[in-house]
């Protein structure tokens with residue numbers, strides 16, 4: 003695992019899910035969504051209001067954004083009947099505003115606040131938009147529940163989630179997409195784990211986590227901005243974009259180099275999803291597994307033989323699913339997780 007992803011990897015392994023989102027990151031993302039919130043019930047279901055900047059953000063913006071109701075619940079893993087919900091719906095102190103000076107209504111929950119519990123699901127059903135940073139270790143289940151109850155959401159997850167076989171189809175079928183995101187996809191969170199705050203803590207008191215993204219199903223202008231296709235395929239650059247050996251598509255190793263003169267299928271890195279505009283491209287599949295490929299292909303015996311004869315030591319085998327190619331120097335290559343895309347417009351003169 004790359005060192006950059008170590009913190010998140012560790013968190014998943016040890017189920018250490020206590021990473022607290024900073025106010026500035028919430029503000030930077032949510033400012034793009036204000037229009038969606040008028041008259042809506044917002045639910046932060048992984049948020050202890052004592053620590054959650056999500057709760058604070060929505061209390062501050064209750065009135066300006068015209069919210070109808072704000073609810074938060076949080077998880078108490080060691081106390082079966084302890085957790086509570088917090089709600090704000092009205093101006094309790096009569097000063098004409100709903101803000102942090104109003105007393106929220108506190109209700110005891112008959113459970114520990116697990117987002118999957120009956121009590122939390124009941125609150126989920128009453129809500130319109132769910133906004134939070136859920137536990138990384140339960141991301142698949144968390145998203146599945148939002149889908150099951152047909153909820154709108156803005157949530158934080160890690161970049162690897164794009165490749166999960168439960169998550170990728172939702173992105174491919176435009177049921178969810180990426181938000182504006184963190185600078186360089188790097189998030190800084192506060193967390194109570196001393197053992198993490200050692201090597202990669204580049205900001206005082208905060209944990210640096212690479213590959214962090216916002217996932218949403220609320221429409222945002224970013225989603226309709228087309229990718230500037232800066233590359234050229236046909237002007238003597240074919241070698242730069244090798245054709246896969248086992249799948250009819252070309253390898254585009256950087257999203258910034260998608261060729262503007264190529265109309266066939268292209269394999270692009272998963273970071274392409276950050277630039278994906280559904281009016282411009284269709285997504286055919288992803289090469290990580292047979293489940294996510296439109297036409298599942300394996301690396302094949304011949305390719306693996308060449309690969310090994312060239313000294314390749316990667317953990318690849320002939321029956322492994324994925325695309326492969328030979329580079330300009332004839333070197334056998336297996337690119338990591340490619341999204342297979344095709345532009346939607348047609349070449350001049352084609353139907």
Ligand SMILES: C[S@@+](CC[C@H](N)C(=O)[O-])C[C@H]1O[C@@H](n2cnc3c(N)ncnc32)[C@H](O)[C@@H]1O
Nearest residue numbers: 019020021022023048077115116117135136137
């Ligand atoms: C990544 S932290 C984010 C906390 C908070 N949402 C924020 O952004 O500051 C995820 C939170 O989910 C909570 N959590 C873990 N498992 C949970 C569950 N099953 N149901 C609800 N919350 C859970 C953890 O206690 C943790 O506080």
